[in-house]
Amino acid sequence: MQHETLLDIYKFIVEKGDNGICVVDNTGKLIIYNKKMRELQGISDEEFEKRRALEIVGFNTEKGGLLRVLQDEQPILNEKKTFWNQKGQEVTLISNIYPLYSQDVLVGAVEFARDITQQEYMMYQPLRRYNEPLTFEIITAISTEMKKVIEKAKIVAYSRMPVILVGESGTGIDMIAEGIHHELKDKNDMFITLICRRDEASVISQLEKYIVEKKNITFFAERIEYLSKEAQEKIVELLANHTNHHHIFIASVGEDPFDLIQKGQLSKALYRHFSDISIYIPALRNRKEDIMPFVEDYFKRHRESYGSAISGLSDEVKEIFLNYNWPGNLKELEVLLDDISSLITTESLVEAHMLPAHFKWKIQNIESPENQDIAQSDIFVVMNKNELRPLDVYMNEVEDYYISRALELFDGNVSKTATALGIKRQSLQYRIRKYTESRSSSDKHEE
Incomplete structure (x- = not known):
């Protein structure tokens, strides 16, 4: 095949791929x-061409991972970042960044970026409550990191001091906050949760309403960085003006x-309110020993609620779960188990x-050897009789996936x-509504 033809093929693949791709040379x-x-x-596209002519594209390697890779010649894998x-x-x-070599000489770096924005929105939802208080005792985590988190959270509870919780969506920050309560x-x-991703006027209004109560309240401001700095400083003012109450203020941030x-x-004023007390909740990919206890607890509750025979995961699926990086953390795992x-x-095993x-x-x-067949085959190809499912289930699954993928592309x-x-x-809206209602019904059934 001629060089020009290969070049056209490479250009087509790069431009039509689902991943964002950025390549810089060894000078950045x-x-x-x-x-x-x-x-x-x-x-x-038009703005990009104008910026490219001026060598300005809104991309600064000094603040990104590409320069780090050029300097260290070490890849950066599964780096999660949120921005406007x-x-x-x-x-x-979720980005993977690699050094590029030609004849063993470093010539640049490449970043492959996977969009998980919609998945991240889903992960904002709190973990299931199971109709019982979220105390530290029901947290299934066994990792050393999470044991330290819980120990520090208990100290905060004993001292009744304000605290800021730091961690990605879906890690169970809401459980730590309510556990402190x-x-x-x-x-x-x-215990009142202030959801800061919503209209900030309603958040301030809700805080103003309850902070004057004679009752003692634990306020949890979830993802407080989504509020404007003016709104954050209004919160500091409200808290300073009502020190006669025994309220406790907890906030979370994503980084x-x-x-x-x-x-x-x-806001610096808001951060100072927490007296520099921060608790970092690690991502699930950094504490994978917490995966199986969570799974086991989920299926235990499923057996008790629905009389199922499911006892856990096959060795093959267990290996898949332990190799996956869980960008949505525990919430993604819970949704998958749903x-x-x-x-x-x-069935007794998944x-x-x-x-x-x-x-x-x-x-x-x-x-990994255990999921090689899955990795090398198309997701809708049936490899053996064990993979056969009822035709209507299979067709619905294909349709749901195909429509959701098409919606993402547009x-x-x-x-x-x-x-x-x-x-x-109207036909597409009907199919979307049918899928949404099906998922909603499934969630209610699990609750």
Whole structure:
């Protein structure tokens, strides 16, 4: 095959791929910035060409992982980052960055970025309560890291001091916050969560309403960096003006508070309110020994609630779970177990063929002998009779996956997606509603 033909093929693959790709040479100069990466950064094709002519593309290697890779010649894997792009959209990525060599000489670095924004929104949902208080005793974590988190949280509870919890969405921060509330020696009357991703006026209004109560309240401001600095400082003012009450204020942020202060997303006055007390909740990928206790507790509750015979995971699935990096943390694991358990009948173990199609797609790049067949085959190919499922279940799964993937490609635009799929807009809306209601019904069934 001729060089020009191969070059055209490479260009097509780079531009049409689902991952954002950025390549710089060994001086940090931009070489490749593909369409997906431009979309993630909120840069139009026209704007990109103008910026490229001026050698400005809104990308600064001094603040990114590419320069670190050029300096250290070591890859950076599974780096998660959340930012606001130039269209004002919040974006969350998982990046892998590698050094590039030619004849053993470093010539540059490449970043592959996977968009997990929609998945991140789902992970904002708290872990299931199981109709009981979220105390430290029901937390299944056994890792040394989480034991230290709980020990520090208990000290905070005994001292009744304000605290800031730091960690990714889905790690169980809400459980730690409520655990502190239930650990108080002198019990508070109420636990109120302030969801800061919503309209900040309603958050301030809710705080103003309850802070004057004579009752003692534990306030948990979830992801407080989403509030403006003005709103954050209004909270500091409210807390300072009501010190006669025995309220406790807990807040959470998604990354290091000092980084947020430097980026102007966290008020210094608010941070000082916490007296420098921070508790870092590690991501699940850094404490994988907590995966199986969580799974075992989930299936124990499933057996007790529904009389199922499910006892756990096969060795093959267990290996897959331990190799996967869980960007959505425990919440992603819980949602996956919901999907699996909705199809359980008389099975006692979860086998690889029972894994949902969307999860098989995610794990295709995991390299381990136990899931090699899954990694090397198409997610909808049936390899043996054990993978056979009822036809209606299989077809619904394929349709759900295909429609959700199409919606992603058109940024959730129903009209454009319907046109691409060759169906009427109303027909697509019906299918989306049917899938949503099915998932909602499954969630209620599990609760």
